[in-house]
Amino acid sequence: MGTPRISVLVAAVALCVVAEAAAQYAPDGNLTSRADLVRAGRRLYLRRCVFCHGSSGRGDGPVARYVFPRPRDLTLGVFKIHSTPTGGLPTDQDLFNTLSRGLPGTTMPAWSNLSEQQRWALVAYIETFAAAFRTDGRLVPIAIGTPKPPLPESVLAGRRLYIEAECWKCHGMLGKGDGPSAPTLEDDWGYPIVPADLRISRNWRGGNRPVDIYRSIAVGIGGTPMPSWADALTSDQIWDMTNYLLSIIQQ
Numbered sequence: 594m595g596t597p598r599i600s601v602l603v604a605a606v607a608l609c610v611v612a613e614a615a616a617q618y619a620p621d622g623n624l625t626s627r628a629d630l631v632r633a634g635r636r637l638y639l640r641r642c643v644f645c646h647g648s649s650g651r652g653d654g655p656v657a658r659y660v661f662p663r664p665r666d667l668t669l670g671v672f673k674i675h676s677t678p679t680g681g682l683p684t685d686q687d688l689f690n691t692l693s694r695g696l697p698g699t700t701m702p703a704w705s706n707l708s709e710q711q712r713w714a715l716v717a718y719i720e721t722f723a724a725a726f727r728t729d730g731r732l733v734p735i736a737i738g739t740p741k742p743p744l745p746e747s748v749l750a751g752r753r754l755y756i757e758a759e760c761w762k763c764h765g766m767l768g769k770g771d772g773p774s775a776p777t778l779e780d781d782w783g784y785p786i787v788p789a790d791l792r793i794s795r796n797w798r799g800g801n802r803p804v805d806i807y808r809s810i811a812v813g814i815g816g817t818p819m820p821s822w823a824d825a826l827t828s829d830q831i832w833d834m835t836n837y838l839l840s841i842i843q844q
């Protein structure tokens with residue numbers, strides 16, 4: 594009696610392993626594995642995300658009107674965090690990173706408790722909400738290069754640029770987020786938006802490592818008045834600016 598039961602069990606486990614392997618994320622993989630991934634992502638989405646982002650991804654779940662900023666409308670193809678040039682869709686990796694880290698300073702949680710496989714499945718599923726992922730070409734991430742050492746002359750050059758590039762108009766002279774334009778700002782989704790307090794980096798949506806700060810300055814924060822500086826500033830200047838911000842961060 595025992596032996597057939599055990600072999601059934603072994604067969605079932607083997608089947609699960611095969612099914613799991615078939616659902617492995619494969620960026621250039623075949624459609625079957627992508628479809629499996631989307632299905633797995635949908636199941637997770639309905640359990641974990643629907644309360645805020647809504648069943649059709651419009652950012653209109655039952656909790657949505659109680660949170661500020663509002664949960665993203667995932668159908669519009671506009672995302673805050675992307676490593677691609679301004680206006681570009683995020684890469685799969687960008688979305689994966691956002692899910693892993695969450696959006697600090699908002700109610701969007703980090704999903705690092707889910708397995709990598711589950712996070713990739715969610716990425717595949719949420720990309721089905723916006724037509725842009727099917728119709729628009731995907732842009733290549735900008736080059737970030739290696740950080741420039743935060744020497745005093747780089748910090749000073751960054752401070753000068755902060756004034757010249759008029760970051761202060763939104764972020765205020767001391768970076769408190771209280772510049773003269775601050776009260777009038779709106780995001781692309783039609784809600785008022787507050788410029789980041791540049792002294793409190795743990796609340797920044799896109800992270801506060803030097804490479805994150807460089808990216809936020811270079812490509813901006815999608816769908817918000819925080820512009821891209823990739824055309825106006827050289828890479829060297831963006832590092833100076835990054836070093837200046839690193840020097841005023843208090844937490």
Ligand code: HEC
Nearest residue numbers: 641642645662663664665672673674691696699700701715
């Ligand atoms: C408690 C509410 C809440 C839950 C639950 C939630 N989110 Fe969010 N999510 C938000 C909010 C709020 C934002 C927008 C924050 C902002 O605009 O800065 C957001 C933004 C996003 C974004 C946009 C990122 C960008 O760069 O613009 C994605 C993608 C996302 N959520 C995916 C998910 C997924 C997938 C899940 C489930 C695993 C999930 N969210 C669960 C509240 C939530």
Ligand code: HEC
Nearest residue numbers: 758759760763787788789797798799800809814817818819
């Ligand atoms: C027109 C207004 C405006 C100007 C000018 C502006 N910003 Fe911003 N910035 C914003 C807003 C609004 C946000 C908040 C975005 C959000 O909450 O998603 C922001 C966010 C940021 C962040 C946080 C990014 C994150 O991950 O959340 C940094 C860093 C930043 N700005 C730096 C700068 C620097 C440096 C300059 C000048 C080169 C600058 N900003 C110019 C409006 C502006």
